[in-house]
Amino acid sequence: MQNYQTLTADFAWNLPARYNIAAACADGWARSEPDRICLVEDRGEAPARTLDYGGLADSSRRLAAAMAAKGVGRGDRVAIVLPQSFQTVIAHLAVYRLGAIAVPLAMRFGPEALGFRLKAAGAKMAVLHREGLETFGAVRDSLPALESVVVVEGEDDPGAGWFDFEKLIAEPGGTLEDAATVPDDPALIIFTSGTTGPPKGALHGHRVVLGHLPGIRFHHEDYPRPGDRIWTPSDWAWAGGLLNVLLPSLQLGVPVVFSAERFRAEEAYRLMARQGVRNAFLPATALRMLAAAGDEPAVKDLVLRTIASAGESLPAATYEWARRALAITVNEFYGQTECNMVLGSAAAHGVSRAGAIGKPVPGHRVALLGEDGREVPAGTPGTIAVRAPDPVMFLNYWQDPAATAAKFSGDWLMTGDQAVMDADGYVAFLGRDDDIITSAGYRIGPGEVENCLLAHEAVKLAAVVGKPDPLRTEIVKAYVVLRDGQPASPALADEIQAFVRTRLSAHEYPREIAFVDEMPLTTSGKIVRRMFRERARAEAAERSER
Template sequence: MQTYQSLTAGFAWNLPARYNIASACADAWACRAPERICLIEDRGAAAALTMSYGELAFASRKLAGAMAARGIGRGDRVAIVLPQSFETVIAHLAVYRLGAIAVPLAMRFGPDALGFRLEASGARLAVLHQEGLATFNAVGESLASLESVIIVGGGPGDGGGPDDFSRLVADAPATIGDADTGPDDPALIIFTSGTTGAPKGALHGHRVVLGHLPGIRFSHEDYPQPGDRIWTPSDWAWAGGLLNVLLPSLQLGVPVVFSSERFKPDEAYQLMARQNVRNAFLPATALRILAAASDEEAIGDLNLRTIASAGESLPAATYDWARDTLGLTVNEFYGQTECNMVLGSSAALGVSRGGAIGKAVPGHEVALRGEDGREVARGTPGTIAIRAPDPVMFLQYWQDPAATAAKFSGDWLLTGDQAVMDADGYVAFLGRDDDIITSAGYRIGPGEVENCLIAHPAVKLAAVIGKPDPLRTEIVKAYVVVKDGVEETKALAAEIQHFVRNRLSAHEYPREIAFVDDMPLTTSGKIIRRAFRERAAAETDGACGAMQGSAQSLG
């Protein structure tokens, strides 16, 4: 391995004129080594299922043909609402082959969250899992742009109808050619939460996978090495699972281990041992849960080489546990959906310091800028900014030029995250300068949750903030003013929680609800969330001792 200094000084982007994610992540390996394993599905005690690059290339080309027969072509949006599965990867690559735009969405979304994103993206086709049909059917008829669906996981007695994924892949020809795409052609929309109002869709070009290669090689220490296998519990509908792990690893030839099961610590230990996982991307919450359920026998069966973590700051106690118990230094890294994996650590290169995210990943120029737009002095807090152009940077917010323009100051993308850089270039994260909530690795905008709360017939006003939590970093807490004549009861609070959970998602619903008599507002009528954050922080003071109970899930 080179030194950090030589890697940084000698780095230069050299993007090809023509580039397609599907060709890079499947065809390149299928031509050289078609039997090489690219995907491994852990099935517990049952034997694992595998897929080779040759099989992946063939299946994704056939599905692309079936999509093309339904009129899908360059620029069309295709929603992919699936768990970690072979079908998810096949669907992604099929979309990229056509020059269409993939819109990955989490299966855990409720009808309001799912419907908004389907409508906002203008998806013409949706690839859905059978288990998500009820949620989809609650919104599908109201979507003017959606023309057809493909169903994954239909039962053996359903006759394999015309919308069945397996039947389409089996029957379609594999003769369709790939669209002639370049690195800047649009490929992917990932929705990110805003502080107020609706979530925004970050549109990325095919280049986004190339942009992630330096970061994943940096954080996983000269990745790949012979025998490397990578796993993450992060949903492939999010940047963390899709871009921090899945697509870059496929391009680099590293087998990706996955499971459709929800994250549980004992099963996670068993999966990593059973599948000989060498590399893991584990959000801080997942690491905290593993540390709380630490088992000497289970840990003794592990063969991990690297652990990377992102999404939220890693507590010092968890960092120390991984070093002392697993014998590994966790390499933290940082980014946003709009511009990911730009700061990071690499213990093997000597880039690791307690309390810091790390330094700029080779290939990315990162600075801290003040309110006047100028770079701040070392040791002075500022906003993390990334210089454009950068291959990992989004193209724009989907159909939102005003929000896109507001994200930039000259040649610099402003993340909105506050940090401080020391004299050696290490960046320590301080916090958001807006109201984004970080919970169990998810970034949650309060606006969408507040809008859902106000839709409840008993709620007059609502404010949502992140309350400090020892396990999840923050939990979603709602302060609610009820309508006249409504009684404030525990039963009502539970009813409101279920209302939000069923319409948005399990990670967005308020785990705590407090009824208040009035809502502090600015002169322009905006909620002063700061007052509630201060109140929640005061509630937490002195209550952050030993973690209560045993966490069994990231739900």
């Protein structure tokens, strides 16, 4: 097996003149091995359902033809609001075939979060699961650009402008020629978590899947090998599930296992054993939950070969637990929605160290820059920066040229994350220089949560910060100033929590609320979150000492 130095020295990007994600992820295998399994749905005790490449290619072509007949064309945005499912993958590939732009959105979003993203993207069509219809119904009237809705497992007669997913892909003769796309053509909008303002849509080209191939091959150690089969609990609406696992694995011919169940450590062990999972992408929180489950009997039945982790820093204790209990060295990696999988570890290639993200993945130029824009010496904190051009790098923020320009310093994309590099080239993550909260692998912008809090009739001012948490890395904590005449109480705190949870999502609501008499502000009227972050950290430290 090649070592890191050889991999890096020998690497060269060679992007094709023409490239379409759908053709790359389905059609080649459909021609050579149509019966090859690409997706495996774990159904607990029931037999697994599978989909082969021939079926995936045919169904996605039929859906693309149906979408085209409904007016979807090149550059149009199609929102995909579905759980992990066969239909999700079929919908993604159909959109790419048309040269349209997929906008994956999480089922867990509440009306405000969902409505903001649908409107910001200007979605022309939405593909929804029936379980999300109530949430969608609350925002439908605020979406003037939306012309049609496709429903998975919906009613027999959805009504005008509404279409049944299965009926569309069953229509005879439903095929058309794929759009002749090039690597830089737009394909995908993934919304960031946002910081002090609303979330931004990071627009990626078709090349983004090509850009992820070196990373996934690296941290899954010569991936794929014969018999490899991958699983992640991460939602396919997020970069972690979609780009770290699903699309690259489909292109490489690796079966992707999925389940509709929420992550539970005991069931995760059984699922991996039941489906013969050899490769897994697990955020640090999931790994900590597996460790906390104890000596699960199913461990002895695991055939895991590699585990990759990202989204939050991997504690050294969890790293050591996996080596001891699973006989696997977890390969951590790093990226952002705008530029993903650019730093990483791979024990088999000689890159692994507890407490460190790793080194630049072959094909990516990463440096730590100081405030003067120059690279800092070893041992000195700096901002993680990625050199453009890079295939995993976003094209721009959707309809936001000012924010796009602000993301760059010359040829460097500035992540805003602080790190330090040692003399051996290992990068250790230190934290954000903005206000992003990392909770259970999710990146949460406080601005959106604060705006939702302020919509509650009892709330006058709100500041949201991350509070250190041993299980989730951080939890969302809100400091709230109430309106005059509103008495603080535990019941009101519960009410405000429920208000946010139902409007945004289960991972964004504040798990703790503290009522305060006043809010520290800058001279320009901005909330000084730093003071509350320090307070939350002190509270967490005091609790850990008890």
